[in-house]
Amino acid sequence: xxxxxxxxxxxxxxxxxxxxxxxxxxxxxxxxxxxxxxxxxxxxxxxxxxxxxxxxxxxxxxxxxxxxxxxxxxxxxxxxxxxxxxxxxxxxxxxxxxxxxxxxxxxxxxxxxxxxxxxxxxxxxxxxxxxxxxxxxxxxxxxxxxxxxxxxxxxxxxxxxxxxxxxxxxxxxxxxxxxxxxxxxxxxxxxxxxxxxxxxxxxxxxxxxxxxxxxxxxxxxxxxxxxxxxxxxxxxxxxxxxxxxxxxxxxxxxxxxxxxxxxxxxxxxxxxxxxxxxxxxxx
Amino acid sequence: xxxxxxxxxxxxxxxxxxxxxxxxxxxxxxxxxxxxxxxxxxxxxxxxxxxxxxxxxxxxxxxxxxxxxxxxxxxxxxxxxxxxxxxxxxxxxxxxxxxxxxxxxxxxxxxxxxxxxxxxxxxxxxxxxxxxxxxxxxxxxxxxxxxxxxxxxxxxxxxxxxxxxxxxxxxxxxxxxxxxxxxxxxxxxxxxxxxxxxxxxxxxxxxxxxxxxxxxxxxxxxxxxxxxxxx
Numbered sequence: 482x483x484x485x486x487x488x489x490x491x492x493x494x495x496x497x498x499x500x501x502x503x504x505x506x507x508x509x510x511x512x513x514x515x516x517x518x519x520x521x522x523x524x525x526x527x528x529x530x531x532x533x534x535x536x537x538x539x540x541x542x543x544x545x546x547x548x549x550x551x552x553x554x555x556x557x558x559x560x561x562x563x564x565x566x567x568x569x570x571x572x573x574x575x576x577x578x579x580x581x582x583x584x585x586x587x588x589x590x591x592x593x594x595x596x597x598x599x600x601x602x603x604x605x606x607x608x609x610x611x612x613x614x615x616x617x618x619x620x621x622x623x624x625x626x627x628x629x630x631x632x633x634x635x636x637x638x639x640x641x642x643x644x645x646x647x648x649x650x651x652x653x654x655x656x657x658x659x660x661x662x663x664x665x666x667x668x669x670x671x672x673x674x675x676x677x678x679x680x681x682x683x684x685x686x687x688x689x690x691x692x693x694x695x696x697x698x699x700x701x702x703x704x705x706x707x708x709x710x711x712x713x714x715x716x717x718x719x720x721x722x723x724x725x726x727x728x729x730x731x732x733x734x735x736x737x738x739x740x741x742x743x744x745x746x747x748x749x750x751x752x753x754x755x756x757x758x759x760x761x762x763x764x
Numbered sequence: 765x766x767x768x769x770x771x772x773x774x775x776x777x778x779x780x781x782x783x784x785x786x787x788x789x790x791x792x793x794x795x796x797x798x799x800x801x802x803x804x805x806x807x808x809x810x811x812x813x814x815x816x817x818x819x820x821x822x823x824x825x826x827x828x829x830x831x832x833x834x835x836x837x838x839x840x841x842x843x844x845x846x847x848x849x850x851x852x853x854x855x856x857x858x859x860x861x862x863x864x865x866x867x868x869x870x871x872x873x874x875x876x877x878x879x880x881x882x883x884x885x886x887x888x889x890x891x892x893x894x895x896x897x898x899x900x901x902x903x904x905x906x907x908x909x910x911x912x913x914x915x916x917x918x919x920x921x922x923x924x925x926x927x928x929x930x931x932x933x934x935x936x937x938x939x940x941x942x943x944x945x946x947x948x949x950x951x952x953x954x955x956x957x958x959x960x961x962x963x964x965x966x967x968x969x970x971x972x973x974x975x976x977x978x979x980x981x982x983x984x985x986x987x988x989x990x991x992x993x994x995x
Contacts, residue, residue: 552953554945554953557809562945564941565938565939568935568937569935572935573987599979608972614949614972616949649990657930658928658930663930
């Protein structure tokens with residue numbers, strides 16, 4: 482399965498929504514933003530949600546870059562792989578969160594990110610090596626490494642949103658043992674693989690694909706916001722009632738803005754659109 | 765035995781069994797959705813994840829009653845066995861009575877188990893149809909091994925690493941999924957079962973999955989150690 486067989490020159494339309502940074506720049510920017518947010522667990526949930534969006538955006542971009550060459554198993558597989566590594570990395574991260582603390586900064590979680598970067602790199606090297614699996618995909622090593630890191634960052638940030646801290650026992654109690662981790666797992670991997678899976682084709686355009694990722698992150702924020710507000714022990718403070726409601730509103734705004742933007746962009750860039758009559762067609 | 769060593773050995777065995785299980789499943793992918801290839805019409809990840817989830821459910825229920833490693837692992841194997849059996853049977857019913865094709869292997873001329881001739885039932889230009897006997901048996905073996913591996917990992921995380929049941933389940937699923945996907949990349953998406961020539965690529969996937977599971981096992985035992993769950 483090879484996708485993207487259309488015109489080689491990727492024409493960027495001047496009007497409409499675009500992402501100025503290229504793949505490398507977006508990766509570096511997202512990684513720095515997500516890492517800065519993740520090591521300070523005292524931040525409000527909305528700020529952490531921005532980190533989640535950037536981490537998932539980075540993951541989506543890596544999925545897009547890697548699966549452009551055709552994986553043979555479909556695009557979803559690499560998104561699921563990313564979150565499989567993400568769960569493992571997040572558990573390692575919160576296990577190490579207690580050490581190396583400097584007042585409110587907890588850089589210990591980054592050990593999980595580094596561990597998953599190493600595992601991802603090794604799996605990428607083994608998968609791409611001619612003598613072993615031999616997938617022959619340019620940049621698979623880097624792609625898998627980035628996916629492991631992005632998945633871990635997204636997962637730790639969501640733990641941090643729900644539990645309000647990175648304490649191992651608290652995270653296990655509030656985010657893992659009640660089964661919320663399954664919702665996080667599914668929605669995060671949707672945010673990573675669904676955009677490229679849904680948008681792939683000869684006229685796939687990067688900014689349009691990345692919009693879908695932000696939209697799904699908005700949905701994730703809505704669900705986490707409802708959960709945080711419903712289980713809040715206090716009104717103010719991290720993971721309190723106000724934190725949950727503000728996250729819910731933030732998620733709603735992100736979702737509506739990017740959903741409308743995506744539909745409008747898709748309508749504008751399509752050759753023609755035909756309504757079925759079942760739902761009102763927007764012009 | 766040292767619990768850390770036990771965790772690493774169980775996770776390693778589970779990952780390698782998952783990889784072996786994937787190679788035995790009849791995965792048809794997109795061509796099978798049009799009944800132009802042998803296998804169930806979905807990707808490796810979906811099939812193996814579905815089978816492993818069913819296995820984890822049965823294993824988790826049995827693990828609440830007993831702490832016998834063999835009993836829990838075998839119940840996991842039975843769970844995924846049932847799931848794969850039902851999936852392949854219903855896929856076959858759809859192919860035979862819905863599409864109107866005969867389940868036939870595209871890679872071998874004679875079924876290696878039942879000795880039935882395959883070639884004359886195959887539509888020209890197609891790569892087999894449905895789930896023939898040999899693929900069905902191969903798929904059952906794959907689900908048995910995969911489910912056993914997944915449940916073994918779950919049991920190790922639950923009993924030796926003292927994870928909570930949900931945490932053990934999700935962590936086992938994460939490691940299982942990573943191994944199943946690496947194995948799926950090795951077979952390039954579709955495979956018929958052990959009669960497929962692609963099955964000969966198995967050692968490469970076993971090596972890769974062995975290394976990945978070993979690393980995952982070490983990381984999981986580090987989590988258990990740092991989180992204060994073991995000794």
